Amino acid sequence: MSDAVDNEATYADLERFLDRTKEARLESFKDLLRIASISGIPTHAPDCRAAAEFVAADLRVIGMEHVEVSETGGHPVVYSDWLHAPGKPTVLVYCHYDVQPVDPLDLWESPPFVPVVKDGRMLARGASDCKCHVSMHSRAIEALMRTRGVLPINLKVVIEGEEESSSIHLDAWLEANKGRLQADFAVISDTGFFEGNLPAITVGLRGLVYFQLDVTGSTIDLHSGGYGGAVDNPINALCGIVAALKGPDGRIRVPGFYDGVVELSSLDREALARLPFDDEEYRRSLGVPALHGEPGYTTLERLGGRPTLDVCGIWGGFEGAGPKTIIPAHAHAKISCRLVADQDPERVFGLVARYIERVAPKSVRYSIERLGDGKPSLTPIDGPITQAAARALEASFGVEPLFIREGGSVPVCASFEAILGLSTVLLGFAPPDGQFHAPNEWMSMANYETGIRTIVRYWDEVAKLETT
Numbered sequence: 001m002s003d004a005v006d007n008e009a010t011y012a013d014l015e016r017f018l019d020r021t022k023e024a025r026l027e028s029f030k031d032l033l034r035i036a037s038i039s040g041i042p043t044h045a046p047d048c049r050a051a052a053e054f055v056a057a058d059l060r061v062i063g064m065e066h067v068e069v070s071e072t073g074g075h076p077v078v079y080s081d082w083l084h085a086p087g088k089p090t091v092l093v094y095c096h097y098d099v100q101p102v103d104p105l106d107l108w109e110s111p112p113f114v115p116v117v118k119d120g121r122m123l124a125r126g127a128s129d130c131k132c133h134v135s136m137h138s139r140a141i142e143a144l145m146r147t148r149g150v151l152p153i154n155l156k157v158v159i160e161g162e163e164e165s166s167s168i169h170l171d172a173w174l175e176a177n178k179g180r181l182q183a184d185f186a187v188i189s190d191t192g193f194f195e196g197n198l199p200a201i202t203v204g205l206r207g208l209v210y211f212q213l214d215v216t217g218s219t220i221d222l223h224s225g226g227y228g229g230a231v232d233n234p235i236n237a238l239c240g241i242v243a244a245l246k247g248p249d250g251r252i253r254v255p256g257f258y259d260g261v262v263e264l265s266s267l268d269r270e271a272l273a274r275l276p277f278d279d280e281e282y283r284r285s286l287g288v289p290a291l292h293g294e295p296g297y298t299t300l301e302r303l304g305g306r307p308t309l310d311v312c313g314i315w316g317g318f319e320g321a322g323p324k325t326i327i328p329a330h331a332h333a334k335i336s337c338r339l340v341a342d343q344d345p346e347r348v349f350g351l352v353a354r355y356i357e358r359v360a361p362k363s364v365r366y367s368i369e370r371l372g373d374g375k376p377s378l379t380p381i382d383g384p385i386t387q388a389a390a391r392a393l394e395a396s397f398g399v400e401p402l403f404i405r406e407g408g409s410v411p412v413c414a415s416f417e418a419i420l421g422l423s424t425v426l427l428g429f430a431p432p433d434g435q436f437h438a439p440n441e442w443m444s445m446a447n448y449e450t451g452i453r454t455i456v457r458y459w460d461e462v463a464k465l466e467t468t
Contacts, residue, residue, distance in 0.1 A: 013147045014456060018449075026117070028058070029135045029448070032097070033115040033124040039075050039098035040165040048075040048161045051097040055134060055159050056080070062142040064157065070177075072169035075161030079177070082141075083154045088463050090154035092183040092422060094412055095133040095190065096163035099126035100437045107439035120445050127443035128434035133189035134159055136429065136448060140455035152463035156183055160412070163190070166372070167411055174419045185385050186416045187458075191428030194275060194404050197444065199397045201389055202426035203271075204304050204405030205413055207339035207376035209349045210312075212369045213238065213356065214332050221317075221326040232363035234331040235316045241366075242333060244359040245309055245352070250294040252309045254355045257348065262341045264297075264305045267381055271403040272300045304405025308338040309352075334371070338407060345373035375414030377424065385425050388461035396454040427458065 018025075037051035038044040052069050055078045060067045064080035075098060083090070102112040102125050110116045115124035122132070137157065144151050158181070160170055174181065194200040215234040222231065246252050264272075279299050283291050293302040316331030318324035337348055353368055360366050379386055381403050393401040416422045429451035430436070431444045 011453075011456075014143050014453075017143055017147050018452065022449075025135075025139050028139075029122065029132070030115040030124075032131050032135060033122070033126055034113055036113045037075075037098050037126070037161065038101050038164075039162050041101060045075065048098055052076045052078050052159070052161055055097055055138075058138050059141075059157065062138060063145040064141065064155075070173065072162075072173045074169040077161065077170070077173055078159040079157070079180075081154075081156040081180075082151050083156075085151060085154045085463070088153045089184040089465055090156065090182070091459075091462060092156045092158060092181060092186040092416070092420075093137055094158050094160065094186060094188045094416070095137060096130050096160040097126075097134055098161045098164045099129070099131070100164050102439070104439065109440055112439075112441075117445065121442040122445055122448070123440060123442045125441055127441050128192070128430040129436040129441065130163070130190045130428075130430075132430065132443045132448055132451075133428060136451050136455060137189065140452050140459075143452065144456060144459070152459050155459075156181065163412065167415075170412060171415050171419060174415055178420060181420055183420075183422060186420070186422040186424045188410060188413055188416070188424050188426050189428050190410055190412075191406065191426045192430030192432055192434065193428075193447070194402050195432050196276065197431050197433075197447070198276070199393045199399060199401040200404045201386060201393070201401055202406050202428070203379045203381055203386065203403050204340070205377040205410050205426070206304070206307070206405075206407055207343065207345055207414065208372065208374045208409050209337040209339065209345045209352070210334070210370075210372045211349065211352075212332060212334050212371055213241065213366060214330065214369070215241070215316075215360075215364050215366045216330040217327065217364050218329050221329050224325040224327050227327055231327060232361060233327050234364055235328055237361050237364045237366075238314070238316070238331040238333055241356055241360055242311055242314075242335075245335075245355070250292060252307070254309075254351050256351050257307070257309075260342045260344065260347075261307060262378060264301055268305065269301065271381055272298065272304070272405070275300060275402055275404065300405075303407045305340055307340050307343060308336075310336055310338075312336050338409075339376045341376045341378035343376060345375060349373065374409045374411040375418060377410070377413040377417065379424060379426065383423070384465050385423070385462070388465060389425050389427050389458055392454050392458035392461050395457050396450050427455075429454070 035051040036047045039048055056067050056069050059080045064082050067080040070077045070079050112125040191202040215238040217234045294306055311333050313334040317328035390401050413424050416424055429447045435441045
């Protein structure tokens with residue numbers, strides 16, 4: 001059956017298959033979670049390879065073709081495809097098999113790589129970020145292949161092993177494999193639902209520029225009585241530079257910083273206004289006396305649709321107990337700028353660097369070290385591939401999904417757009433409070449099971465679309 005499914009009755013066989021294989025599906029998910037594939041710790045490199053080999057073997061068994069554990073210079077990428085749906089769209093699916101470190105270990109209710117289901121939650125490192133999505137996509141493919149014998153679309157699957165350690169080898173791998181990665185669009189499953197576990201599609205991700213600013217004066221700390229008033233204090237100078245970057249109203253003062261920012265459309269603002277969000281409850285949950293940000297925008301609009309500039313760390317001078325009367329030799333700050341479409345990290349970094357050069361006092365020296373960046377991403381809400389995902393979510397979960405913007409970054413999204421020229425749909429099912437990167441990470445098994453059904457329905461919806 002290669003034609004799109006139009007009748008709900010055609011899903012009966014699929015439901016029977018999923019009911020019959022529920023226990024096997026659960027055990028397969030647990031087996032993947034047992035692998036300690038921590039990409040950022042070198043001693044876990046064998047575990048990362050084991051996870052890649054596990055995923056590859058699973059893809060072969062369920063009927064995917066050209067399965068390959070591809071070398072990258074780091075942890076391997078798993079690639080596979082199934083391309084037997086002529087005239088139908090080709091979709092590239094991305095997930096990652098690597099996970100974060102588990103510290104502090106003593107806060108875990110059970111060992112992080114011994115998966116346990118408790119109160120409808122799968123408890124384990126990687127359960128929600130992002131091995132659930134690896135498993136869900138595989139199980140959706142399996143269900144389709146076992147009940148129909150074919151997929152409704154052409155599918156290419158990329159499962160990465162370094163997402164939790166900055167994907168440092170992925171861009172080069174994408175460049176080297178551009179030919180076989182051609183598709184009509186990409187689906188990235190590394191996101192989740194909105195507060196209250198409400199089904200949602202992420203349509204916006206902020207990018208990033210991160211740098212360290214170092215300010216130096218003398219080569220050594222100086223006696224503040226003997227030299228105070230004769231030389232500038234690097235900490236004072238650093239504070240002056242930082243203060244010049246941003247106004248008290250939250251607006252960034254760097255000339256040209258907002259050039260290229262795609263303003264929120266009326267549709268964007270309506271979608272954000274639909275989200276069940278209470279400013280006062282949000283303020284109370286954070287324990288701050290008041291919310292603060294760029295005027296003219298709501299809190300949710302600022303969180304997902306506006307750029308930022310923040311000091312993430314600042315240090316220098318004497319920090320011990322009691323007095324030490326010095327003018328410190330140096331001071332430092334780490335600064336991040338969250339970017340929105342269509343801001344370019346390279347250009348923004350140049351603008352900020354030139355402005356710092358303008359405002360930095362000549363009585364000190366300074367240097368800037370760029371520590372990382374990533375491009376922002378924006379998917380139109382009314383685009384056909386996004387609306388197809390919305391229909392699939394509503395059919396499976398029984399409620400109309402929300403459209404949300406995330407303040408953080410998923411670098412691979414920008415890489416797919418820049419290197420492969422692919423638009424993306426961010427379709428993930430993790431609960432918003434799943435304690436990603438923290439002890440006792442968990443995945444809702446209801447989200448997991450219903451998400452598999454959603455993925456099947458999405459491929460059927462995509463099959464109805466015209467190829468680009």
